[in-house]
Amino acid sequence: MAKLLNDDQIQDGISKLSGWSLAGKQIQSIRKFKDFVEAIAFVNKLVAPAEAAEHHPDIEISYNKVTINLTSHDAGGLTEKDFALAEQISSLN
Numbered sequence: 001m002a003k004l005l006n007d008d009q010i011q012d013g014i015s016k017l018s019g020w021s022l023a024g025k026q027i028q029s030i031r032k033f034k035d036f037v038e039a040i041a042f043v044n045k046l047v048a049p050a051e052a053a054e055h056h057p058d059i060e061i062s063y064n065k066v067t068i069n070l071t072s073h074d075a076g077g078l079t080e081k082d083f084a085l086a087e088q089i090s091s092l093n
Contacts, residue, residue, distance in 0.1 A: 002072050002079035013083040020086055025078060026058075026071035027086055033064045042066055042092065049088040055081045057089070 005013065014022050020029045033039045039061055046068070050056045060067040068089060070082040 002075050002081050004072075004075050004077045005079060010078050013078075017083070017086050017090060019090060023069065025076070026069045027078065027082055028070075029068045029086070029089065031066045031068070033066070036061075036063050039064050039066050045092045046089060049085065049092075053081065053085050053088070055085050057085065 010022065014020060014027060017027070019031075020027050022028075031039075031042060033042060043059060043061060043066055046057065046059070055070075055072070058069040058071075060069075070086055071077060072079040072081055
């Protein structure tokens with residue numbers, strides 16, 4: 001199981017991510033797209049990095065808006081795995 005990050009480590013990690021915010025014990029990014037088809041296309045791009053990392057985001061889709069939440073459920077909060085995957089997700093268009 002991954003080690004939980006302390007508050008300083010979390011603040012440091014979130015400061016290095018563009019488009020992500022702290023939401024309780026998770027980090028969150030909200031993306032808006034032209035329409036539903038583009039939103040789903042983006043979600044499909046999340047599959048490969050999530051599978052490769054063996055770490056899966058919680059995803060909400062509302063028409064053209066995709067909300068991505070990352071937390072390490074087994075650890076009970078944020079770990080390095082969350083920030084590493086967030087970095088990969090941030091690089092997707």
